[in-house]
Amino acid sequence: MPANENSGKSQALSDDTKQVVAAFEGLGTDEKLALLYFIYKEMGKSITQAAPAATDPQLAPKLLGDYLQLSNEQQLAIMREIVNREHTEYSHAYGVLKENNQLMVWFAWAQAMGHTVVDMPSGYENSAPSNDVLNRIKALDFEGQISLLRTIASNMGYTDIQAIPTQAETGKTSSL
Template identity: 60%
Template sequence: MREIVNCEDTQVSRAYGALSENNQLLVWYAWAQGMGDTVVDMPLDYKAQSEVNSILSQIENLDFEGQISLLRQVAGDMGYSPVDPVPSQEETGKTPSL
């Protein structure tokens, strides 16, 4: 997970970086499910910092599509890929052509 979050050039991070953003989001969902079930659960006395609660509150206030878009973007910004993303029309000012 750390390699992916830090965008390190490793085999695991490259494999993650090659996935679509939807599949990257699915990876994090599966890991989150597994963490509480099989790896480690939250301690009963755990209290999140106020910054964490603030961010979670802001995410919860988004509609469903907004939440998914935000989380997909966050998941997509992780991992390593030697391929640069294709610039958007907004970035280049040019329309796509055949």
């Protein structure tokens, strides 16, 4: 199942943040990839940096190890598969990670772009809708940015792991 079918429930999103998530979801695949790159270029400036201490790179050896050995064309294809929630080996490896580790994967890839990760095409111009989303992300407060980034990250990849229904959803209390 695409990762987004179980995501978003745990994120406390404001209406503004929900609108920015919807705007991001309305972008094309390559626009989303470019926007993720620009988001990570802005981290620590106008966009809140994700907490690297809340991640564990050892949980993503395929995405942070094997992936780096692939050709630029293969890497780009895998990024597209993840964004499009395709049922593939790498998309599944991404989809089973928790949001913070998913963010860590994108951060590591953005940091390695042009070195061990496929780079942005030279002369790439961000689209007007993508620039609009980036500016809207910059305008969010700290909590809004983190919630938005976690939601965007969790809406990608493929997983067949299903969320456990809550007590509110089932009407039953959990038993030990």
